[in-house]
Amino acid sequence: MSGENALEKTNRINVLYDFYGPLLTDKxxxxxxxxxxxxxTLGEIAADFRISRQAVYEHLKRAEQVLEDYEAKLGLAARHEKFHAGIELLETQIAGLPVEWRKPLTETAAMLRGAE
Structure with missing residues (x-):
């Protein structure tokens, strides 16, 4: 896996973990x-837990799959991303309005940002 793909995967897993981590087993x-x-590394985890690298790899793959399954069923991460994209678009559109109209709309956008 190339560096950019590895970073994308890491970011994706971290986002899914933020939403669904508590639903995973402790291990x-x-x-x-x-x-x-x-x-x-897999080797460092294996040494710390006194299991094989292959066992660590399988635990990680299973956990990743569980996170993806939760996202496929619940869609919380996608909804979160869509929500924030909408707020960013709203803020861009507000910036293009006459100054006297901006304040109440900017406050509403801020309220939405704080709602999560």
Missing amino acids: QQTFLKCYFHDDY
Whole structure:
């Protein structure tokens, strides 16, 4: 996997973990944190938990699949992304309005940003 694809995958897993991490087993949470948050290698995780690299790899793949399954069913990450894209568009459109119209709309956009 190239560097850019690895970064995209890491970002995706981290976003999904933020939404669905508590639904994973303790072991899945720990391995994902070690690998994606703390940047441990498979070998380092394997040594820490006294299991094979292959076992770590399989735990990670299973956890990633569980996160993707939750997202496919619930769509919280996609909804979150769409919501923020909409607010950014709204703020861009507000900036193009006459100054006297901006304040109440800017306050509404700020309220929406704080709603999550």
